[in-house]
Structures are given as structure tokens and as C-alpha cells.
Amino acid sequence: MTGSEIMANKAYRFRIYPNKEQKVLLAKTFGCVRLVYNRFLDRKIQQYKENKKTVTYNMCAREMTEMKKTEQYVFLKEVDSIALQQSLRHLDMAFQNFFNQPGTGFPKFKAKKAGKDRYTTVCVNGNINVQGGCIKLPKLGQVKLEQHRSIPDNYILKSVTVSRTSGGQYYVSILFEYEATVSEAKPQRFLGLDYSMPELYIDSNGNEPEYPRYYRQAEKKLKREQRKLSHMEKGSNNRNKQRIRLARLHEKVRNQRRDFLHKQSRQIANAYDCVCIEDLDMRAMAKSLNFGKSVSDNGWGMFVTFLKYKLEDQGKKLVKVDRFFASSQICSHCGYVNRETRDLSVREWDCPQCGSHHDRDVNAAINIRNEGMRIALA
Secondary structure (H helix, E strand, O other), rough: OOEEEEEEEEEEEEEEEHHHHHHHHHHHHHHHHHHHHHHHHEEEEEEEHHOOOOOOOOHHHHHHHHHHHHHOHHHHHOOOHHHHHHHHHHHHHHHHHHOOOOOOOOOOOOOOOOOEEEEEEEOOOOOOOEOEEEEEEOOEEEEEEEEOOOOOOEEEEEEEEEEEEOOOEEHHHHHHHHEEEEEEEOOOOOEEEEEEOOOOEEEOOOOOOOOHHHHHHHHHHHHHHHHHHHHOOOOOHHHHHHHHHHHHHHHHHHHHHHHHHHHHHHHHHHHOEEEEEOOOOHHHOOOOOOHHHHHHOOOOOHHHHHHHHHHHHHEEEEEEEEEOOOOOOOOOOOOOOOOOHHOOOOOOEEEOOOOOOHHHHHHHHHHHHHHHHHHHHH
């Protein structure tokens, strides 16, 4: 086992409770950040159409400084200037990703009603700190914070992202930098996971997490509240109240799912050195008309993301087996390939060669573990 010193980042997400004046200023900041992003996105597009030249971040920053001096945009001085600069940086990064990373879409204009209100500000000269159940933010001052976990003393605060959900709740995501020692562990304890739509996964030990299927539980109530919303007059106060009520129901389902997936991934990451899974195309599966809701409900992609970073923090591995690997057709005892199991209705089968009896999903998980073990130790 070898150890190496690295500078790592970790983000903590806390709920905040701004007062009325702070909510007004937050709403103004969200709007100004959106305005700056959209204005300079249009500026870049028009400049490129005219003479095929780009507008750099520094050029945009200088123009924004001049904008603040005009009577039309003097209100930009009322909000955090660093948040406006970060909006320009995000725009510049979006263009770089579009040109340098294949498959990345062209930057889009931010819609006011998209329900994604957020801005990022950077810690400079102690303008942001967390102390006494509050967080100090530029222009806002002290904001009440629900701090559900302690922050180590050696963590250095780098930036804060303030967001507002569709249900009207406010959160801060605080990014810290710290020096970490990552020891690469030699894999000894292996686990294979086979994707299961109703139960999230079945592992190579025959265990399944008994996923509660939170969306399916709340689906009837969600449909009822959605019908109420559709019958209300657009622009009315009652419709806005109902929209918030529905959004909070969706947020509850999302939070329940995230909490379950975090706990499951933590248990696995602590117990095993190497976890082996199939490299599935979840987007294609979610688009299916037959079981798209069920795929989205169990959150396999989110679970894999959580599991990956939790394993890497401990110097462990997540190994992805090729999606075309015939995990369900191979006998995990003797290696015989049974083509009849391509029929998904075959849930149990006996190996014609060695006579072993197999549960389809457990056998697949064992084969995924064995193949992942071969890849990890190669």
C-alpha cells in the first residue's frame, strides 16, 4: 500500500434561512447573474457572425465594468460583483467545453422560469466564513445556516454556490480545499453488482437492498396535485402556491432517493476494496416507453456516481465491465454459455454441463465480479 499527498476538494451542502430583505437581494442577484450570462452569450454569438472572431473573458469583464457605469445597468452595482464575474467565467468555460469536448452542446440562454436559480461567489480576503450557526456572504451579511456536520479546521474555504429550489428553499454548497493522503489499496475484497430495476441491484452474495421506490409511492399524490395545478388560471396567486406545493413534493422524493443511495454506497465502499458493475447506457433505458419511470426512479446512475467517489476517497476501485459481456448467459461454476437465457423470462436455470442451479441475477452478479476481478488484477 502506497500513500501520496494531494490537494483535494470537498463540498458541503447546507440549507440556509435568509430573512425577507436577504431573499429580495438573492432574487435580484439571481436575475443579474442570468442577465449578464445571457447578454454576453448573445454578444459572443453576434461577434462571431459578423467577423468570425471570439470575445474573450477579459473583453467581457471590461465591457461589464463599463455597463455598470451606465444608467440602464446601474442596478448591477447592488449585487455581489464576484458573482457576476463568475457568471462570465462559466460562460467562457461553456464555450471551451463545446469546442474541446466532443458531445458537449452549444451554450444555451438561461430562462427565468427554468427553476435553476443559482450563483457562485469566491472567497477573497475573508469575505465568506462559517461561524456560530451562520454563514457570512458578500452583500447579504450573516445568513442563518443549518449546519448538520462539522468542518475540519484544516479545510480552506474556496467558493460558495447559493441556490434556490423550485419549492422556494435556499441552499449553499461550500467548496473546501484540503491536503489529503490517498493510499492505494491492493484489492482483496471484491463485490459484483448486477443492475435490477425493482431493487436497484443484486450483489454477488445474493443480497438486494430492498429499494423503497419513492416515486412510485408518491405517484398517486403527485398526479392529484398536478391535476389541481393544470386547472388553475395561469398567473394567479393560487396557481403559484400550488406550483410550489407540487415542487416540494418532487423535492421530497428526490431527497429520499439521494439519502437512500448515499447510505447504500457508503456501506459498500466501507466493506469492499473493489466493486464491479456493468457499463450500462442508462439514458437509452430511461427513454423506454415500457419502464422509463422505473429506471429514473431507482437512480442507478446517481448511485454509481456516489459509489465511485466514495471508493476513490479511500484509494479503492470501481471497475466497469463491458455492457456486451454475457453475464447472464455464463455459468459461474464451469463457464458454460447457455444461449437460452437470452430470454428475459428465464429467471432460474440449470447448467446443462455441470448441473448447477442458478438464479439469473445472482449468477450475473457473480460473473460481473469475476470479470471485474480479472480486469483489476491484470
